[in-house]
Amino acid sequence: MRDRITSAVRGNTDLVGLLVLLLVVLVAYQHYDSSLLDPASVTILSAQFLPLILAAAGQTTVMLLGGIDLSLGAVLGLAMAVFATYDAHGAAGVVTAAVAALCAAVAAGAANGTLVAYAGLPPIVVTLAVSFLWSGVTLIVLPQPGGHVPGGLVNAYNNGWNGLAVPALVVALVLAAWKVLRTTRYGLALYAVGGNEHGAYASGLHTRGTKIAGYALAGAFTGLAGIGLAVQTGSADPTIGTPYTLNSIAACVLGGISFFGGVGRMRGTVLGALAIGLLTNLLLFTGISPFYQLIVQGVILVVALALKTYLTREAAV
Amino acid sequence: MTGMTGTVRTEAAAALRGSRAAWAFGVLGVTWLAAILFADGFDSVANVRYLVQTASFLGIVAVGQTLVVIMSGIDLSVSGVVALSAVVCAKVASGTGGGASGIAAALALCALVGAVNAAGVVWLRVPPMVMTLATGTVLSGALLVYTDGSPSSAHLPLLDSLANGRLLGVPWAFVLWLAVTAVAGWLLHLSRTGRYAFALGAGEDAARASGVPLGATAFTAYVSCAVLAGVAGLVLLGFTGTSSLTMGNPYQLLSIASVVLGGTSILGGRGHLLGTVGGALLLTLLTALLISWNLSEGVRQVVLGVLIIGLLLVYARERRT
Numbered sequence: 001m002r003d004r005i006t007s008a009v010r011g012n013t014d015l016v017g018l019l020v021l022l023l024v025v026l027v028a029y030q031h032y033d034s035s036l037l038d039p040a041s042v043t044i045l046s047a048q049f050l051p052l053i054l055a056a057a058g059q060t061t062v063m064l065l066g067g068i069d070l071s072l073g074a075v076l077g078l079a080m081a082v083f084a085t086y087d088a089h090g091a092a093g094v095v096t097a098a099v100a101a102l103c104a105a106v107a108a109g110a111a112n113g114t115l116v117a118y119a120g121l122p123p124i125v126v127t128l129a130v131s132f133l134w135s136g137v138t139l140i141v142l143p144q145p146g147g148h149v150p151g152g153l154v155n156a157y158n159n160g161w162n163g164l165a166v167p168a169l170v171v172a173l174v175l176a177a178w179k180v181l182r183t184t185r186y187g188l189a190l191y192a193v194g195g196n197e198h199g200a201y202a203s204g205l206h207t208r209g210t211k212i213a214g215y216a217l218a219g220a221f222t223g224l225a226g227i228g229l230a231v232q233t234g235s236a237d238p239t240i241g242t243p244y245t246l247n248s249i250a251a252c253v254l255g256g257i258s259f260f261g262g263v264g265r266m267r268g269t270v271l272g273a274l275a276i277g278l279l280t281n282l283l284l285f286t287g288i289s290p291f292y293q294l295i296v297q298g299v300i301l302v303v304a305l306a307l308k309t310y311l312t313r314e315a316a317v
Numbered sequence: 318m319t320g321m322t323g324t325v326r327t328e329a330a331a332a333l334r335g336s337r338a339a340w341a342f343g344v345l346g347v348t349w350l351a352a353i354l355f356a357d358g359f360d361s362v363a364n365v366r367y368l369v370q371t372a373s374f375l376g377i378v379a380v381g382q383t384l385v386v387i388m389s390g391i392d393l394s395v396s397g398v399v400a401l402s403a404v405v406c407a408k409v410a411s412g413t414g415g416g417a418s419g420i421a422a423a424l425a426l427c428a429l430v431g432a433v434n435a436a437g438v439v440w441l442r443v444p445p446m447v448m449t450l451a452t453g454t455v456l457s458g459a460l461l462v463y464t465d466g467s468p469s470s471a472h473l474p475l476l477d478s479l480a481n482g483r484l485l486g487v488p489w490a491f492v493l494w495l496a497v498t499a500v501a502g503w504l505l506h507l508s509r510t511g512r513y514a515f516a517l518g519a520g521e522d523a524a525r526a527s528g529v530p531l532g533a534t535a536f537t538a539y540v541s542c543a544v545l546a547g548v549a550g551l552v553l554l555g556f557t558g559t560s561s562l563t564m565g566n567p568y569q570l571l572s573i574a575s576v577v578l579g580g581t582s583i584l585g586g587r588g589h590l591l592g593t594v595g596g597a598l599l600l601t602l603l604t605a606l607l608i609s610w611n612l613s614e615g616v617r618q619v620v621l622g623v624l625i626i627g628l629l630l631v632y633a634r635e636r637r638t
Contacts, residue, residue, distance in 0.1 A: 068446070119630055124391070124446070125583050128570055129625045136618025143615065246450055259444050291466070294458025298451040306441035 017307075018254060018271045025278045032285040043160040046168035049277040051076070051229040053171055055244045056251035056273040057178070057266060058109075058221035063252050065194040065214045066261025067116060067123030071108075072222055072248055074134035077241030079105040079226030081138045084147025084236035094153055102223040108134055109219020113212035131245075138238045145237040147230070154234045167228065171270075174224065178266050190214055195262025250301045251276055256308070276300075337580025338592030340632040345599045352602065356609055366488055370480075372601035373490035374549050374556070376594060378568045379575035380494075380501045381545030383593045384538045386576050387505060388514040389521070389585025390445040392539065394434060395546040395572055397456030399565030402427050402550035404460055407471040407560040416473040424547050430456065431543025435536040453569075460562050468560045476555025490552055494594075497545060502590045510537050518585025574625055575600055580632065600625075 030036050055076055062069040069075075079101040086097035108130075115126045157166050181187045189210045192200040201207045225244070230236050254275060255268030279300065283293055352359040378395050385392045402423035410419035430452060437448035460468075482489045505511040513534040516524040525531055549568070554560055573583075579596030581588025603624060607617045 115626070121629055122583050125573075125577055125629065126626075128573060129622060129629060131570065131622075132618050132625065133622030136615045136620075136622055139615030139618060140613070141615075143613070246454060249447065249450070253447060259447075289462065291458060291461035294461070295455045296458075298453075298455035298458065301447065301451045301454075302437060302441065302443055305443045305447060306437070309442045 015256065015265075015268055015271065017311075018256070018268065018275065022271055022275050022278070025275060025282060029278055029282055029285075032282070039163070039165065040160070042168060043165040044158065045277075045281075046165050046171065047158045047232055048281075049274060050167040050171055051225040051232065052244065052247055052251065052277055053270055053273040054174060054221050054225035054228060055248040056255075056269045057174065058218040058225065059248035059252050060255070060257050060264065060266055060269045061190070061214055061218040061221065062123070063194075063257045063259065064190055064261060064264060065211055066197070067127075067211075067215075068249070068259070069112065069127050069215075069218060070124060070245055071112060071127040071131035071134055072218075073241035073243065073245035074131045074138065075105050075108045075219060075222045075241070076226040076229070076244050077236075077238055078108060078134050078138045078141070079223040080230045080236045080241065081142035081147065081238055083227045084149055084230045085142050087148050089150065094150060098227055101227050102220060105219040105223025105226065106216050107219070109222070110212055110216040112219070113215025116215065117208040117211040135238070138241075142236055142238050145235065145240075147236040149231055149234050151234070153231055157228075157231045170224070170228070174221070175266065175270065182266075186210070186213065191262050193261075247276060247297075248273075250297065253301060254304050336589075337632050338589040338595065339580075341579045341592045341595030341599060344628060345595050345602065348599065348602055348606075352606055356606060358609065359606075362486075366483075366486070368601060368605060369491040369598070370488040371605075372598050373488070373494040374553055375568060375571055375575060375601060376494045376597035377497055377549040377552070378546050378572040379579075379593045379597045380497055380590065381542035382572040383576050383579070383581055383588065383590050384501060384505060384514065385445070385542045386573075386581055386583060387511075387518050387585055387588055388534060388538050389518040390438060390535070390538065391573065391583070392434065392449045392542045392546075393446060393569060394430065394449040394453035394456060395542065396565035396567075396569035397453040397460075398427050398430055398543050398546040399550040399553065399568055400460060400560070400562055401430065401456055401565075402547035403554040403560040403564060404464060404468045404562065406473070406476075406551055406554055407469050408464065410471040410473055411469045416471075416475055419471070419473070420475075420551060423551060424544060427543045427547030427550075428540050431540035432536060434543065435532075435539035438539070439532050439535045457562065464562070466562075468562055470559035471554070472558055473555060476551055477558070478555075480552045480555030490556075493548075493552065497548070498590060498594055501541070501545075504537075504541070505590050510534055514538060515586055518582075518587070520586070571600055578625065578628055 026036070033041070035041050055072060059069055059072055082104045083097050083101035086093070086100060112127055112130055115121060115130070116123050119126070160166065189200065189205050192203070192205060193207045193210045197207055200210075226241065229240065251273040252264070252269050254272030255264065255270070257264030257269060276297070279296070280293060283296060284290065349359070358364055378399065382392055382395060405426055406419040406423040409422050410416045434445075434449050434452055437443045437452070438445050441448075479489050479493065484492050505514065510533070513524070513529045516527075516529050517531060517534060521531070546565075546568070550565065553564060557564075575596035576588075576593050577583055577596070578599060579588070579592030579594070581592060603621060604617075607620055612620065
């Protein structure tokens with residue numbers, strides 16, 4: 001039994017460190033807000049964290065392929081703008097708006113993937129250049145903050161629907177879908193192409209197709225995050241997506257996703273996103289000026305990464 | 318005879334294909350010609366003067382960015398550094414200190430930020446993209462705390478004449494840009510440090526194995542980049558007379574776009590500083606053209622994005638390895 005635990009710990013050093021961090025944050029959080037584990041708090045917190053978790057899931061998909069998506073914030077803004085400008089009324093309207101927003105985000109992701117796979121341009125350059133493009137499209141769709149999301153939907157999302165934490169459910173569904181996808185041929189191909197592209201190609205995988213599908217999948221995650229953000233705030237803002245680029249990368253880095261592709265797990269990213277979200281809230285509770293939030297975020301990112309590099313180096317020696 | 322001209326022509330064509338920096342200037346020339354022919358107001362001396370003046374702000378940042386990109390780094394904190402130098406200089410100058418101490422304090426802080434970036438990359442082994450993104454985030458937070466959200470404005474005669482004045486009809490900002498380019502060009506293409514930077518960009522492990530000092534080279538590159546971004550911030554402060562927390566934001570993406578459009582490989586090890594000058598001029602000209610057509614902000618960004626992607630596809634593709 002003990003052997004099994006030690007071997008599990010050894011295989012997941014990243015996750016264990018992150019779990020300890022998360023536990024510390026949770027204990028501190030409980031100290032300031034004793035209603036932390038009430039169903040109502042879970043609903044509110046999951047509503048608040050869903051956009052970051054899903055955006056980080058999108059970034060993870062791209063990073064597992066060995067890329068990086070600097071246009072994620074722009075695509076998130078695009079999905080948000082499309083969803084809120086549709087001016088949906090009733091369930092059918094909401095579904096149409098959501099489908100339109102998802103289609104826009106998936107198309108943007110697939111376009112990124114095609115440029116990366118076929119044009120021979122590095123992912124960082126492609127996504128940097130297209131971030132102009134997508135934020136421009138967002139500004140055309142929605143020049144000023146505005147748009148409209150049905151009030152019933154906003155209420156159900158933020159305060160629960162018949163006692164169900166809808167956002168937590170959505171995140172769980174997305175994670176379950178990822179879990180299933182991981183066991184398929186495609187999930188294996190995703191890791192293989194990210195880990196060793198030449199090897200994957202030589203073993204007969206369609207590396208370009210895998211990349212395009214991966215970026216499109218990332219677009220779907222990002223689109224869901226954008227819809228979630230629109231529903232959470234009840235309207236859309238064309239520039240609100242920008243910070244999600246950095247925060248999603250930070251969540252992935254905390255969660256142990258490698259920059260070189262092929263290494264890392266989605267559960268790490270989710271824990272990383274949770275840690276970032278809880279820490280941000282915790283700072284608000286402690287009464288420190290919100291101006292310090294950015295400083296703390298940046299410092300945590302560097303410390304986490306430096307610590308990880310240091311620990312893995314020790315292990316390798 | 319015809320054979321000889323034929324050989325010369327193929328050689329010229331091969332050289333053109335080989336030199337991406339030449340492409341940047343070629344595209345720049347064609348675009349400028351098109352602008353003079355088809356758009357209003359691009360044929361006047363005043364317009365050329367204004368273009369090179371506004372291109373200087375971007376150009377100075379992009380020269381620094383080139384130094385970092387050549388050694389296969391990247392600096393995403395330049396937007397924060399531009400704002401840092403302008404905000405600090407304005408605050409010190411409008412407070413107790415004079416203009417000179419404001420400028421000195423601003424540039425010293427910028428150098429410190431560059432040193433922190435290099436320290437993170439070299440000693441903590443944090444990937445450059447994450448390290449500089451993180452310092453950029455910390456900087457924007459620190460500026461919020463420092464200014465309490467409301468940065469001050471300042472009128473410094475020295476910076477004002479540097480940004481708006483002219484030397485024999487040429488804007489001082491442009492002269493400064495050329496001087497910066499000359500010094501950086503010497504550093505990158507003629508000095509030992511430059512050779513080290515190219516070696517590190519081409520392959521870090523091989524370069525380190527053959528004795529290239531990673532630390533010294535990285536510190537030179539990142540500190541130069543941050544100081545140049547700081548200089549650009551100071552010139553911008555002179556140009557507008559005010560500082561703002563977001564004034565650096567456009568330069569983050571545009572400086573990298575200038576470097577890449579100038580033919581430097583984002584993966585490092587290949588490129589020329591002069592290409593970046595062409596890239597910065599090209600981006601400024603394209604933006605000015607799009608503004609002169611009265612397009613909305615959104616359409617302008619879409620067109621600029623498509624043009625950048627198109628140009629990159631034409632001449633900045635990486636060879637498949």
